[in-house]
Amino acid sequence: MRIKNILISLFFAFFVFTNVAQASEHESGSTPPTTEKKAYESKSLSQLASSWWSTTGINALIDFDDGETTSEPKGADYEREMTWFESSLGRIIMIIIVFVLFYLAIAKNFEPLLLIPIAFGGLLANIPLANMGGEHGMLGIIYNMGIANEFFPLLIFMGVGAMTDFGPLLANPKTAILGGAAQFGIFGALVGAVVLGFELQDASAISIIGGADGPTSIFIANRLAPDMLGAIAVAAYSYMALVPVIQPPIMRALTTKEERRIVMKTGRKVHRLEKLIFPIVVLMLTLLLLPESAPLIGAFAFGNFAKESGVVDRLSDTMQNSLINVITIFLGLGVGSKLAADKFLVLETMGIMIIGLIAFSVGTAAGVLMARLMNKYSDEPINPLIGAAGVSAVPMSARVVSKVGSEEKPGNVLLMHAMGPNVAGVIGSAVAAGVLLSIFK
Amino acid sequence: MADEVNNVAEALKFMVLGMGVVFLFLLILVKVVELQAKLIAKYFPEDAPKTPATPAGNSADEEQRKVAAIIAAVTEFRNKKS
Structure with missing residues (x-):
């Protein structure tokens, strides 16, 4: 009995001791919260009301110097206090821009899959005081999880690879050259950006917008100009969404009516083995010529190989549906967080948007002109419109080409012919990205 | 000013290199694909299985x-x- 008592008291003493030790540890470990708690004194109702008022969004928008800092997802050292414009008027402007994006996505149906998450991310990022784009905010977490480390773009590429059918390209390999010509937009924009006064490295990151390829743009911007990533990603995705607006006028201006009415021969039937081997061939070429592009092309080739192998339908199905959908949500919200006023409403953004537009237009034009040239010197007729699909916005620009083509001549379906340059454009811009990366290595 | 001119020249060089590599890559790809199509047509006649x-x-x-x-x-x- 005595022994039991002693044991119990010993146990009790130990328990109390450890508790005290833990408590003291806690106190020394995180002083700020405890001191804050101690500082709490009885407050009058008016004090409570005024303290609530100071945390409202209305106050944050009106009060110019409330000492709010910019939200850097990594807690980087370039975190600074917001200017009065960024913390007040800028936010209101950005929220209006977000509503315009909603309108474009819902009423005009411009790539709603991209614009809705991006715009909503932008809306969340512009809520004052919530700091959602910061290190511990939802958007900041998403951003750090997959955009800051270039992970999401690669997963998107995997999904695009699993969705892509290289059949049309294999049936008419020559059209791949058109996908190369459209990359002229990238390098033309590079020169343009340098003339406008951007540094070479920043200019290279911006110019990739000309490929009209969101994932590649994010990938490159991360490596070459991380501070401009937001504006570049937003520009790239906006132009991807605006493909049906920007491309048709350029296509019509550069072709004659007869050329637009050209009917192309249906491609030959492609052997299953050709499709199976193709991703490996592309990857081997990357291995030999440009390992810098390997992450992008590797993910793309993997997705395509899984699809064409025909034995892992479950995996390829996941890649082209569930996986890419999940990543699109995350990528959209993460990119949207860069629509915060302090990131987006800077002079550079204007420059980036303009250069991006020029890059994209030049790319389209170069593709169309190249297709005209090919039409002249090739024995098979080639409708120059398919050159516009050389920009890598898959499959949007191929659809646009088909639409313009059938407007000129009902029943002329160019979709399959345009898919060739379109998927070659994806490879082309990944190669161009690799070249730019290799220069700044 | 001299620096800027230099940058533009640099950018033009990038353009030549970049377009060169892109076209080289795609041309080789086209050739390989054509060759592959021929080989497959020869050794694995249409839809053998x-x-x-x-x-x-x-x-x-x-x-x-x-x-x-x-x-x-x-x-x-x-x-x-x-």
Whole structure:
């Protein structure tokens, strides 16, 4: 009995001791919260009301110097206090821009899959005081999880690879050259950006917008100009969404009516083995010529190989549906967080948007002109419109080409012919990205 | 000013290199794909596994063909369903 008592008291003493030790540890470990708690004194109702008022969004928008800092997802050292414009008027402007994006996505149906998450991310990022784009905010977490480390773009590429059918390209390999010509937009924009006064490295990151390829743009911007990533990603995705607006006028201006009415021969039937081997061939070429592009092309080739192998339908199905959908949500919200006023409403953004537009237009034009040239010197007729699909916005620009083509001549379906340059454009811009990366290595 | 001019020249060099590599890559790709198409057409005549021309003596082969037919039917069914 005595022994039991002693044991119990010993146990009790130990328990109390450890508790005290833990408590003291806690106190020394995180002083700020405890001191804050101690500082709490009885407050009058008016004090409570005024303290609530100071945390409202209305106050944050009106009060110019409330000492709010910019939200850097990594807690980087370039975190600074917001200017009065960024913390007040800028936010209101950005929220209006977000509503315009909603309108474009819902009423005009411009790539709603991209614009809705991006715009909503932008809306969340512009809520004052919530700091959602910061290190511990939802958007900041998403951003750090997959955009800051270039992970999401690669997963998107995997999904695009699993969705892509290289059949049309294999049936008419020559059209791949058109996908190369459209990359002229990238390098033309590079020169343009340098003339406008951007540094070479920043200019290279911006110019990739000309490929009209969101994932590649994010990938490159991360490596070459991380501070401009937001504006570049937003520009790239906006132009991807605006493909049906920007491309048709350029296509019509550069072709004659007869050329637009050209009917192309249906491609030959492609052997299953050709499709199976193709991703490996592309990857081997990357291995030999440009390992810098390997992450992008590797993910793309993997997705395509899984699809064409025909034995892992479950995996390829996941890649082209569930996986890419999940990543699109995350990528959209993460990119949207860069629509915060302090990131987006800077002079550079204007420059980036303009250069991006020029890059994209030049790319389209170069593709169309190249297709005209090919039409002249090739024995098979080639409708120059398919050159516009050389920009890598898959499959949007191929659809646009088909639409313009059938407007000129009902029943002329160019979709399959345009898919060739379109998927070659994806490879082309990944190669161009690799070249730019290799220069700044 | 001199620096800026230099940058533009640099950018033009990038352009030449970049377009060169892109076209080189795609041209090689086109050639390889054409070659591959020829080789496959020669050694694996059109849709070899589907043609029922082969003698039906080999039972393992027969078995495989049955499995292939079942898979094809199932995928067809699934595709129609979705």
